[in-house]
Amino acid sequence: MNATPPPEEARRAILLLDRPIVVDLVQLTLNHGLFVVRPARDLAEAEKILADWSPHLAVVDMDHDDSTDLLRRLGASNSLTASSTPVLGLTRRGDLPTKLKAFDLGVDDIITVPFSPEELLARAIVLTRRAFGIDRPIVPTIKLGEMEINILKREVRAGNSVIHLSSIEQSLLYLLASRSGRVVTRDEIMDVVWGTDFVAESNVVDRHIRSLRIKLQNDYRRPRFIATVPGKGYKFIPTFTNDGWDEA
Numbered sequence: 001m002n003a004t005p006p007p008e009e010a011r012r013a014i015l016l017l018d019r020p021i022v023v024d025l026v027q028l029t030l031n032h033g034l035f036v037v038r039p040a041r042d043l044a045e046a047e048k049i050l051a052d053w054s055p056h057l058a059v060v061d062m063d064h065d066d067s068t069d070l071l072r073r074l075g076a077s078n079s080l081t082a083s084s085t086p087v088l089g090l091t092r093r094g095d096l097p098t099k100l101k102a103f104d105l106g107v108d109d110i111i112t113v114p115f116s117p118e119e120l121l122a123r124a125i126v127l128t129r130r131a132f133g134i135d136r137p138i139v140p141t142i143k144l145g146e147m148e149i150n151i152l153k154r155e156v157r158a159g160n161s162v163i164h165l166s167s168i169e170q171s172l173l174y175l176l177a178s179r180s181g182r183v184v185t186r187d188e189i190m191d192v193v194w195g196t197d198f199v200a201e202s203n204v205v206d207r208h209i210r211s212l213r214i215k216l217q218n219d220y221r222r223p224r225f226i227a228t229v230p231g232k233g234y235k236f237i238p239t240f241t242n243d244g245w246d247e248a
Contacts, residue, residue, distance in 0.1 A: 057127055
C-alpha cells in the first residue's frame with residue numbers, strides 16, 4: 001500500500017465504526033484521498049482522538065449507539081446546524097426517514113452500506129473540499145504488493161497486463177485487499193459487498209470470486225492473489241511473482 005502522506009499534506013478523518021472489516025475497507029479506500037484515518041469503536045475512543053487531533057472529516061456509523069453523542073461533540077445538533085467538522089454518515093438502512101433523521105442531526109451527507117469504494121472516496125473528498133478548500137488531487141492508483149489498482153478506472157495493472165473490473169469485482173478486490181493476509185468468510189463478503197437484505201443464490205460469492213480470478217489469471221491451485229481457505233472463505237495474498245503472467 002502507498003506510504004501514508006506527511007501530516008501537513010494529509011486530510012485527517014475520524015471514523016466511528018465498530019465493525020473491523022468495514023473499518024479496514026474505509027481506511028484502504030480513503031488512502032486514495034490522502035486521508036489519515038483514526039478509527040474509534042465508541043464515544044470514549046473518539047473523545048481520546050479529538051482531545052489532541054482536529055479532523056477534516058468525520059465518518060460516522062449512524063446505526064452506532066454513540067453516533068448522536070459524537071455529533072454533539074463535533075458541534076452538530078438537532079437544529080439543522082452543520083458540524084464544524086463535516087460529517088459523512090454511514091447507515092445500513094437506506095430508507096428516507098433514516099436519511100432525514102441523519103440530516104436533522106447535522107450530518108452533511110449520507111451513504112448507504114454496502115457502498116462502492118469510489119463513491120465513498122468521492123463524497124469524502126467533496127465534503128473536505130467544501131469545508132476547508134482542500135483541493136489536493138486524488139491518488140488514483142495504490143500499490144498492493146506488485147499489484148496496482150486504479151480506483152477511478154476500475155483497473156488493475158500487474159506485470160505487463162492491464163485488466164478492467166466491474167463495480168462488484170472492484171468492491172470484492174478492495175474488501176479482500178483491505179484484510180490482506182487474513183481470512184474473509186463468505187458471509188462477511190456477502191454482508192459487506194451485497195448487504196444483508198440482498199437475496200441471492202447460494203453460490204453468488206464463489207461465482208464472483210471465480211470471475212475475478214479469471215481476470216487476474218489466478219489459478220486457485222496456485223493462487224497468486226486470492227487464496228481459498230477450505231471451509232472458511234478467501235484471503236488476499238499481498239505479494240506475488242510475475243512468473244507466468246501473460247503479456248498484453
